[in-house]
Amino acid sequence: MRGPLLALMVCVFGITTGEFVLAGILPAVAGDLDVSIPAAGLLVTAYALGMIVGGPLLTAITAGRPRKPLVLGLLAVAVAGNLLSTVAPGYGVLFAARVVTALVTSTFFANAIVIAVSAAPPDKKGSTVAKLAFGMNLAMILGAPLGTWVGEAFGWRATFAAITVCCAIGLLLVTRSVPADQPGTRGRALREFTVFRDRNLLLAIATTAVANIGLLMVFTYLAPLLTGPGSFSASAVAPMLLVYGVGATIGNLVGGRLADRALLPSQLGALVLLVVLLLALWVSPTPVLTGLLVFAAGAVGFSVIPGMQARVLTSAAAAPTLAIAVNASAYQLAAAFAGWTGGRIISGPGVAAIYLVAAGTTLVGLALTGLAYRRERVTPAATG
Template sequence: MRSAAVPSLMWCVFGITTGEFVIAGILPDIAGDLTVSIPVAGLLVTSYAIGMIVGGPVLTALTTRFPRKPLMLTLLAVAVAGNLASALAPVYPVLFAGRMITALVTSTFFANAIVIAASTAPPGRQAATVSKLVFGMNLSMILGAPIGTFIGNDHGWRATFAVIAACCALGFALVLWLVPDVRDAAPATSAVAELRVFRSRDVQLAIAVTAVANAGLLMVFTFFASLVTDVAGFATEAVAVLLLVYGLGAAAGNLAGGRLSDRAPMASQLGLLAALAAALVLTWTTAGSTVAVGIMVFVLGALGFSVIPGMQARVLTTAAAAPTLAMAVNASAYQLAAAFAAWLGGRVIDGGLGLRSIYLAGAAVTVLGIAVSLSAWLRDRRASKAESVPV
């Protein structure tokens, strides 16, 4: 049964995170059906992000002493309810609330899933086992978001959320049946002790790097469907295919970025962010060409996800005193970027600059991410030199 625990948890991660990523493919349909503007519909990304930002660190810290399996089942039940509420939402505020409810449990579920996966792994195989859960998240972008978009295009966006709710319900059954109750996995620390990790200046800077450096590409991803249809001229049916291309690029970039980060963490991060900023500018110049945009979608996915492994490693290292919370912290930082990106993108569009300018705004924010990363690098170098000075 322990051998089936990780695939079961991977399915759950796939289902829950598909609900996060699929919004990029069905955003115009939601806006049209609920009679709201694209910028207002983009705030659904903000609501999800706020839910993860608040729910991640706080809920994870408050539940560190809870038995893992009952907690996981409760979180999955909330995810099912939130997605059903989204599918049945009669008006925009109800959909907004449904997305936020689902988001509240996402980070905590992922953090606890990693604890259980690591505890069921054979000696020396913990990292490889945990990577399978991350692969579930990759699959949600490569397969989940495109499939969800296809469903939304053919049967309406409500059907997309209904199917995601069904996936989470199946995950509930799999966890109930196949996942062991790992009672000794919870660290013997209090919520207050876990939350003290935020006092560290290094942790704060690591969170800032993750949040700011990812915001530029997330701005583009939030308005992905509108950018490729209204600006590049693709048919609506092509959005799902382009999301698949983006996901394939993300998977390739994630693997390559992990290897580069192992060799030269900060140097590779700075170089990859610079390449991402340049790619966003290049996409702006070619935004009206379907061929060029089709290529750049893959490139942007690859470059955007190539920096994530290094950022994850930095957060985990600086927050080593609270390993479970560290995963939620990293997710919250990423969602902070998503919330800011959706808000700023809406302001750019409403300001009369047009959809196409989203690429330039994303490049500018990415350059700011380079500056924050450079600050972290200089801080690390000063600390290293101080430690090397003989007393």
């Protein structure tokens, strides 16, 4: 499975870089297309909305189809969408290109997980999923900073051109290495929607949607936060994205271990700490402290994600593929709201206030996690 897994990891890296890199090139895109930074931030919202709609819808429509040709088709759309982003003559076309690319992303991720796990030994399924997730981490550690550097050196269009090439290479690797498969039961995903009658699953998805808004808001507008109240130079944005990505990767790995030991208690503790870190960023007096806090916020914020995914899968054992797609849509709903809200904050009280609002939304996510923990203690059997 090494060849197919590597091919899928390359695809995950390329597609995810296309999502994350906007945080580093946002000012450049806004300046080149002659729009405000809040308007450029709506490109993040557009991508998120595309995933929100495309994930569950495409997962249902494509139920029962052979996975390899399906994944190849989804990748072809991603290549075309990033290529259109590269040559977009104006803001409207770029906006549409981001939506087109996003429409296929959640369904691709869900099917990639199923392809990888189905070919893995029974005792390697968890590590297989972790390796696919590592492709997303690499997008943060390497993809977003490299994409930002490419944008600074050659223009933001060169960034999307590089992403297009990466996705195309991934498509070729999948063509060569992923074996053909047989179609499943057609229409099965439509019946799987009944799993959403489970209140624990709905609460788990709601927690994903709400608890991640704050950190996503900070990440989306990290460039203006650093160059404004953070007193960093524009050239420091790419290294700081790297710092954030390293923290996120460490947090993801540590968070997975903590979730295995005590899922909801570890999530509660991490969200409390994240609120403290966001408030500390708001009052941070020096760039050095801000840099340390950015690292810590990335680590703590991403430490909760493995547990959130595990809780969704546990609560939806009868329909894991659809649950993954819907949970991804919930995460993107958080990203969409974060992008829109952050833009309104910049236009109103100012960019520094993003930290305060982010802390407030994280508190709401903490409350939802507390509710889930209480339900688990009252009715342990209900959590699966």
